[in-house]
Amino acid sequence: MKLDVRNVTVRAGQATLVSDASFSVSPGEFVGLIGPNGAGKSTLLKSVVGIRPRDAGEVTIDGKPIGEFAPRERARRLAFLPQERRIEWRLPARDVVMLGRYPHHSGFGGATDADREAVTDAIARVDAAGVEDRPAAVLSAGEKTRVLLARALAVRAPILLADEPIAALDPYHQLHVMEILRDEARAGRAILVVLHDLMLASRFMDRLILMSAGAIAAEGRPADVLSDERLRSVYRIGALRGEQGGIPWLSPWSRAGPPA
Numbered sequence: 637m638k639l640d641v642r643n644v645t646v647r648a649g650q651a652t653l654v655s656d657a658s659f660s661v662s663p664g665e666f667v668g669l670i671g672p673n674g675a676g677k678s679t680l681l682k683s684v685v686g687i688r689p690r691d692a693g694e695v696t697i698d699g700k701p702i703g704e705f706a707p708r709e710r711a712r713r714l715a716f717l718p719q720e721r722r723i724e725w726r727l728p729a730r731d732v733v734m735l736g737r738y739p740h741h742s743g744f745g746g747a748t749d750a751d752r753e754a755v756t757d758a759i760a761r762v763d764a765a766g767v768e769d770r771p772a773a774v775l776s777a778g779e780k781t782r783v784l785l786a787r788a789l790a791v792r793a794p795i796l797l798a799d800e801p802i803a804a805l806d807p808y809h810q811l812h813v814m815e816i817l818r819d820e821a822r823a824g825r826a827i828l829v830v831l832h833d834l835m836l837a838s839r840f841m842d843r844l845i846l847m848s849a850g851a852i853a854a855e856g857r858p859a860d861v862l863s864d865e866r867l868r869s870v871y872r873i874g875a876l877r878g879e880q881g882g883i884p885w886l887s888p889w890s891r892a893g894p895p896a
Contacts, residue, residue: 637663638663638698638699639660640695641658641660641680642693642694643656643657643693643694644656644684644695645693646679646680646683646689653850654676654679654850656693657676657847659852661827662826663824663825663826664826665827666818666827667841667845668830669831670830670845670846671846671847675849675850676850681797681799681830684702684797686702708739711739712740712791715789715791715793717785717798719799721780721781721804723773728771728772729759729764729771732783732784732787733755733758733759733768733786733790734751736754736791754790755786755790761816762782762786764786767783777804781801781802781805782805782809785798789816794825795826798830801831810836814840817840818840829841834887835888838859843855843856844858853866853870854866867888873888873891873892874890875888
């Protein structure tokens with residue numbers, strides 16, 4: 637399924653947080669939404685999902701406005717990992733992951749074999765089998781991140797939106813999560829991720845959408861979007877660059893002032 641965002645604007649009082657943003661994510665694409673703090677990335681993502689009201693614009697899934705889907709129907713098509721990682725429930729972590737199967741239930745029946753298979757697979761994929769029986773509320777920040785990602789994966793939705801899915805993770809699990817999301821895209825899903833790590837963005841993403849001051853400043857291949865000029869003007873940094881196995885990478889290296 638294809639996600640289309642057209643001319644989305646979000647305001648808070650007199651302030652415009654997102655201005656006339658348009659982009660698409662097609663099946664099989666792994667797309668990164670990047671930009672400095674306060675650029676409007678999370679606000680845009682929440683407006684796409686419907687958590688944050690839009691002042692203008694439209695979001696469609698395969699051409700149908702997202703607001704025309706019934707809540708369960710929409711949740712079966714679009715899974716969302718929010719930036720907030722709070723888990724208040726004393727449920728075992730496995731039961732939290734099982735909540736991802738809720739959109740597939742139409743009555744009061746218990747978990748099906750398909751539910752249990754999806755949950756077990758998601759837990760294994762995020763390397764959370766060792767914590768699945770522990771109360772989710774007492775897990776570390778990184779463990780909660782992986783459990784909540786597993787919940788999103790368990791939905792098995794054709795579109796997945798994730799807001800900073802590698803936050804609070806150690807380097808091993810950061811790489812692991814990026815590999816998981818890339819594999820989800822290669823399996824035919826449309827994946828859109830908010831990310832701050834420019835090295836991982838340059839290495840893993842098919843395409844980047846760069847936001848600055850609430851607007852989309854650039855969109856395209858990582859090598860094109862992350863030019864030295866844009867890194868300086870948008871991020872105010874300089875970077876080191878290299879290539880490994882034919883894949884270009886960059887690493888933020890120095891702070892820089894705005895262009896003259």
